[in-house]
Amino acid sequence: MKKIIAVDGPAGAGKSTVSKICAARLGYTYIDTGAMYRAVALNNLELGIGNEELTEDFIKNIEIKLDEAARVFLNGREVTKEIRTPEVSRGASDVAKLGFVRKKLTELQREMARQGKVIMDGRDIGTQVLPNADLKIFLTATVEERARRRFEELKAKNFPADFAQIKKEIALRDKQDSEREIAPLAQAEDAILLDSTDLTIEQVAEKILELAK
Numbered sequence: 132m133k134k135i136i137a138v139d140g141p142a143g144a145g146k147s148t149v150s151k152i153c154a155a156r157l158g159y160t161y162i163d164t165g166a167m168y169r170a171v172a173l174n175n176l177e178l179g180i181g182n183e184e185l186t187e188d189f190i191k192n193i194e195i196k197l198d199e200a201a202r203v204f205l206n207g208r209e210v211t212k213e214i215r216t217p218e219v220s221r222g223a224s225d226v227a228k229l230g231f232v233r234k235k236l237t238e239l240q241r242e243m244a245r246q247g248k249v250i251m252d253g254r255d256i257g258t259q260v261l262p263n264a265d266l267k268i269f270l271t272a273t274v275e276e277r278a279r280r281r282f283e284e285l286k287a288k289n290f291p292a293d294f295a296q297i298k299k300e301i302a303l304r305d306k307q308d309s310e311r312e313i314a315p316l317a318q319a320e321d322a323i324l325l326d327s328t329d330l331t332i333e334q335v336a337e338k339i340l341e342l343a344k
Contacts, residue, residue: 132157133265133343134247137256140270141316142220142304143277145327145335146252149270151201152336154250157343161201162243164253164260165223167236169214170195170205172222187231195239216290217300224304227254228311254308257319266342267322270335274302276328 136153138146147163154161174193175185196204202211213219226232240260244251253260257267272280278298285292308316318324323342327335 135264136250136266137261137264138252138268139257142301143281144270144272146270148332149335150250150252153339159248159250162251164240166203167195168223168227169219171226172219173214182225190235224307230313254316255314257322259314267319268325269318269322270325272328277301
């Protein structure tokens with residue numbers, strides 16, 4: 132059984148949902164690294180701080196924790212729902228460009244993974260955070276399909292949702308994540324490509340579980 136599993140891929144590919152399912156069935160801990168960047172972005176938005184005002188000392192004082200139920204806590208306050216808005220998504224992509232932010236969060240992520248039996252998802256897990264992971268998956272889907280999924284997700288949570296705008300934002304985020312200088316989104320050489328466009332969440336989970344075993 133693979134003890135450390137890395138799942139990378141672009142926004143809206145289904146990484147979080149599938150990783151949660153696989154972690155539950157394997158009895159592993161699920162670590163959502165994207166939620167950690169979202170928490171930083173939410174903190175900045177709430178304080179009215181832009182990237183140009185963000186400093187390394189400021190980041191050191193932010194406390195971000197994930198529990199076994201995949202709930203996210205920012206400075207002791209649960210923000211699991213608040214970090215899923217489109218505005219926070221845009222902010223997360225912006226703060227992810229900053230080297231000192233990535234350094235702090237990467238250290239936290241590696242510390243979480245040391246226990247083993249973890250599934251960690253994000254943009255640079257297999258290439259940067261856990262390059263020695265036992266199994267690496269690169270999960271993707273078309274922009275159209277990813278936009279549809281995000282649209283349905285937002286509607287289900289009663290958030291305002293505009294399909295055309297979501298599609299535009301996902302395409303932009305793909306470009307930003309892939310072209311950033313620090314830890315860009317990329318498929319690791321030893322990662323297995325899994326296109327989920329025409330697959331259900333259950334089918335994707337089954338494929339990953341087969342690979343894990």
